[in-house]
Amino acid sequence: ILAPSRAEVEAFRRKSSSFAARRDRAETFLTRPAVTKAGTAVRVQVNIADPSDVDSIDVSTCDGVGLMRTEFLFGRTLPDEETQYRAYRKVLEWAEDRPVTIRTVDAGGDKPVPGFTVEEGNPFLGLRGIRLSLARPEVFRVQIRALLRAAIHGNLKVMFPMIAVVDEYQRAAALFAEEKAALAARGVAQRMPPLGIMVEVPSVAIAPEAFAEVAFLSIGSNDLTQYVMAAARDNASVAHLNSIRHPAVLRLIASVAAFGRAQKIPVSLCGDAGGDPAAIPALIEAGLRDLSVVPAQLAMAKAAIADVSI
Template identity: 85%
Template sequence: MRAMRIEGVPASAGYAEGPLFELDRPAGVYASKASSAEETLSLEAAIGKAVSRLVAMVGTADSDAAGILEFHIAMLEDDALSGPAFASIASGKTADAAWRQALDAEIAGYDASDQDYFRARAADLRDIRDQVLRALTEDGDSTAPAGAILCGEDIAPTRFLETDWSHGGGIALKAGSTASHVAMLARSRGVPMVVGLREPLTAGSGMALLDAEHGTIVLAPSLTEIGSFRQASSSFAARQGKAQTFLARPAATKRGTAVRVQVNIADPRDVDAIDIATCDGVGLMRTEFLFGKTLPDEETQYRAYRKVLEWAGEKPVTIRTVDAGGDKPVPGFTVEEGNPFLGLRGIRLSLARLDIFRVQIRALLRAAPHGNLKVMFPMIATSEEYERAAALFAEERAALAARGVAHKMPPLGIMVEVPSVAIAPEAFAGVAFFSIGSNDLTQYVMAAARDNAAVAHLNSVRHPAVLRLVGSVAAFGQENGIPVSLCGDAGGDPASIPSLLEAGLRDLSVAPAQLAMAKAAIADVPV
């Protein structure tokens, strides 16, 4: 076979060399039972086995992975999902056929949607379907060999989490997305991943070379190509090693310009693995992790916020009020919409559900005395939204004071992710700070969904239109004494950092795993 190079989109930088392993393998053969009652018991046992596997994985997962797994557990335990399958068994179908038919019907409905949110839900359902089918057939022949490059249409989060990546390996997908759950997990664990490949792969291709720094895979490579690949891989590893020497140092450009580098976290437990000396604080603490199966009470939220504030000491901790909606549904809080990214999400949803928002506000006010708290509102589009949210903080502060409860009013800022704010920042001259959410700002400016591989080439923070808005917000902040930071994925991308600094930013917030590489990239920028 002649060497073949296929282009794709880098989702998690790195290099992998090994055999291809097909993800889209058919499940094993199910042994039918003698009666409907036995088929029912068989499906119940398989669902239970799948849940047990997920529960075991939750115990060793980090916060991001645990949230995904808990969502799958909740769906498997939902009678509304399994009910149609049990009804089909009662009508004479075998357990595997009934389960596949019921789940495929659900998946087809979501797949047919033109909304990325619903198509993403279909991927979760496919994962759940296949977990139970594997349990039904007791299919044990689906483990990839050590160091293999997993290839296929897409990969389920659970498949990623149960794979042993300690011996290398990577992921190469025909579909997939740089903003998917698996892509985020891959970046946090250093697993090379390429999505949006222009041609399908087949496992019969033998040895493959995955360059997830530039987004290519080479099948049946020549000796010359193998040599060049290994040289590039060694260079990448050397750069990573060199980057570690920057981790404990304050970030500065080649000309000595200081740049603040903070971290993004999704769960209070995340800080247990971070040395506060390596960062300048928390630039984004997401609070959606608290809004899982049940809505959190005030005390639960207070304890979570206090933990992070006490860990950070005098360094700032910027907590974002709940950014539910869009691709982050919350049972009992969010609503299903035809176009959720442009619907009732972020601050819009909080202002529509004051009963829930006031609880979070009180918890934040009570936690503020325990550290250097800053609070920001997501998805702000108009100054009236900010003013309403700030007024609620003032009301709850007065109520706590009347009750003699310890509290403190933190600085209140906004996310700059809706183009209306980036285009006319003067309407928000009264806010305490701006934090640019590059993920949403880019997808709204470019009209290209961040989780759609088909338009991934359009979704770039380095597009002149996006950078012009970033630069104008940074300039407005500097002229008016309003601090400006950036907390999207671009802040930790070495390829984007030079453009962001040249646009005027001097404060970036990145995933903890990206701290060293971000600081190293900053040191190479001549500004």
């Protein structure tokens, strides 16, 4: 608006003042554990995209790292084992005894990597995530070795993105076992971390019982929502369809959470919805008790949790 009316200016000021008040109130929750009105504890972890992100985070304000993306390492060249090992070790040591969940490289889709990804007509439904890693084992094995070595420095968990069928998980886990044995044979210090999967492909959310052998499940709400609603999250013309609060999406999330409780498999959510105050009540009602948010949303998320009656 180039020439707002007096009423429009006043409305903007009221909104700005209201947001500032909510932000200031939220800040009082930053250093507290996240608990609902009814006393239900909710874990709140952080999502990071680069090891340097933790430099500005007080570790005592979060319950760990719910998602560490590794695509930053694959920006221009394929990283060697030592580069990856140092990056993972830095975050693990920062977290102390808190869990750090590192996602194996989720290249493809909207994250092309020169020399690794391929051009496709529909990249979001193509060779991306774990599909690409399994298709390029010489690249994947380097990351696996770095993760196994880094695991001795903290509470590491590893998850695989874009899993659609259990065979993909089993093949990835087998590669971890092979590389662990090879490192041990060479006398290299290493540890096998718990291995879990992202729940972002509807086939997993609809039939999670096929994945009873995984150590944990992490719901990727961004991709799960776009796949369920057939609405690209980077397309403004269909943005109105891309809602985590659609009953179909929430029903799948609740189903996965219930499966996790029944099988004693930890379930978390690491998509954008976890830090959205408007979505948090529905996520907790769906049965989630572990959310991961961008660091800037930590306080707002905890404040929103405190307003939930469950």
